[in-house]
Amino acid sequence: MKKLLIHIAIIAALFFLFDRALGYGLGILYSQSNATDEYKISYSNETTRDPILFFGSSRCLHHFVPSIFEKELGKDCYNTADWGIKNIYYHYGLLGNILTRYTPQTIIFEIHPCDWLQTPFSGIERANSLAPYCGKSEACDEMLKLSGNYWKYQLSWTYRYTGSLPNLLTGKLGSMDRSLKGWKPMDGILDTTGIKAEEYPFPVDQERVHLLERFIKDCQSHGIQLIMVESPMYVCSQQDVFRFVHELTQKHQIPFLDHYRDSDFVGHAEYFFDFGHLNRQGAERYSKKIASELKEIID
């Protein structure tokens, strides 16, 4: 028995040592990576100090061109959005991590139905993208606890990077151009054959609504001007999808720029890469349009 306990103690010590060393090394590779996920998540969590930040998922990542907003608004901007149908669980943790470093002046939040509906394809597991930042802020830890992985990430630093070794090793060769300040343009024109509107036949998720409310309140309590936006789709849903957002923003007295059914873009295949994402030309045109609207609102 004594022999076994010694073996277990040695393994525990070796594991702690190697796991911390490996996790630390992977963390360095992570923060230096130019691959989309790694760069966007690490830069947003660790580095950006710009006064205007864009929050959202892939639609925000591809639609908002920071250089256009900087020119129009005269302030530095950074697009923190990441693809992979990120939702409020991720955004709330990210906001918490950013607030440990500085307080941005304005957050422009491209909201998505995944932020308040019980969508089966995007749930609490999206918070796991914040694994490298476990322990950084209360909000981040709360999201990781909800996902059920907080203690696993605390126990093992290596586990925070599970499955990402190839991406980290080739990270320097990643496709993100850091000079674009978080924007990822898409080149190409939508093939319109067989395109249908995306419907959202899912119930409202009270947990997500509660988090959205807390996101809003945290911004307000830190003096951050929060503006919600919705960018256009090639084909629009039959449902009144964004009624919820109109009610929410009215309740909290925050602006909501709803371009979901914007006729300048809807049905114009030349502006789209696919049915939900604007291409480079569309993103630049949309950014110019919304920047002039934001100029009227931003303090």
Add this chain to the structure above:
Amino acid sequence: MVVNSLAFLWFFLVVLVVYYLLAPKKVLQNFFLLVCSYWFYAQVDLKMTGLLALLTLIFWGIGHGIRIAIEQEKEQLASRLTTLSVVIGIGALFYFKYLNFFIGSFVAAADLIGLHLSWTASHIIVPIGLSFFTFKLMSYPLDIYHGKINHERNIFNFVNFIAFFPTILSGPIDRPKPFLKQLAQSRLFNPDNLMTGFRRVLWGMFMKMCIADRLDLYISAVWNNFEHHSAVSILFASLLYPFQMYADFSGYSEMAIGVSLMLGFKVAENFKRPFFTINIAQYWSRWHMSLTSWLTDYVFMPLNIKLRDWGTNGTIAAIMLNMTFIGMWHGADWTFFLFGIYHGLWYIPLMVSGQFFKKTKIQLNSYGLPTAPFAWRMAGNYLIVTFGLMLFHSTNINEFWAVLCRIPEAWNGGLFFDMPTLVNGAICSLALIYVDFQEEYFSKKKIYLPAWTERWRWELTVTVEILAILLFGIFDNNQFIYFQF
């Protein structure tokens, strides 16, 4: 609750501590093990726990009857009871697994000749692990009848043998004699067993979580959408599938064997590097060994003896039937039937050329590796296995045919390359290939490492394995391919 889940880890830790606290009182240990096994099975399949208990009691009763008949020299009665046990075992399998399939096939065949029969498939839930525990059950009366074992008077020991929780869901299919013998002894706390068992569990987890589940991401992405993929991608995914199957099932077997060893039991081995073989007979002697040896003993040998008057043709017929059983054991569909027939057909050239009866030794070159002709034959055998497993992977014959038809149509496209999945999978697969190579060809050669690593070898290996699982593993896929059987 599966072996590579956190729930199982907590369950097993509690079991292990209490189990060894009860040593050396073997009666208490066995009783505790029985309770744990039934609790485990109830967690997985509560509704069928009663059926498991009922079948176990029936087979123990039949075993008892056979013993009495043999003691009283009533040969005919013993034979009838043995036949009854086989009928009950096959009957249970038939009812739960094959009834819908056979009736459905009959109705479809009748439809072809213009007889339109009305039939709705019955909603029959197949008990988890049915194919594994019925085979264990059937071997008991057969072994008593053939004088290989004595009837186990202690019913708790027999119940333990059938329901032993590390192996009940997916094997290995243990035989009564070695297992009951171990149950008759008390299992004392043995650090060496714990350490060796734990390493096998970790290695199994590595195979399952880092290789099988990684490759599954790619294979499923291609196979489930084959109509949108190129021929190159379909062929590549098909070539990866045998390796995924090996990592999945062999990984599970390693975990089951490791857990058993930690409890002081040596259970049957299931895999022995099956891809280092040059023909299908060699392959099946190293793949799912506990099933093939069971069928060899209880199906092939008796059939071969019955058909010996037919000479080589009799042996071919016995092999074809045996391989059909192997195919159908996996499931109730024509794909499994054809899978068995396909493998059986590959035995015919071996039979005709006389290679089946010879033990072909693989020639090695001066580096200790197979010579080129043998290496090519291994590659050829892998291709044969791959084609068979394409049938196995297909949900039905139509899908299999559609995939085959897609291949010549889609030569223009390139390879679907999912970099993170394939690179993660490749790194871990190379580790498995290296270990298998080492064991197959260089097992007698000792790898010299610095003295300090020799001293800490177990600890270092365990640490590296845990870190590899954490770094490369997939933690949200807790399903094993062989659970469905």
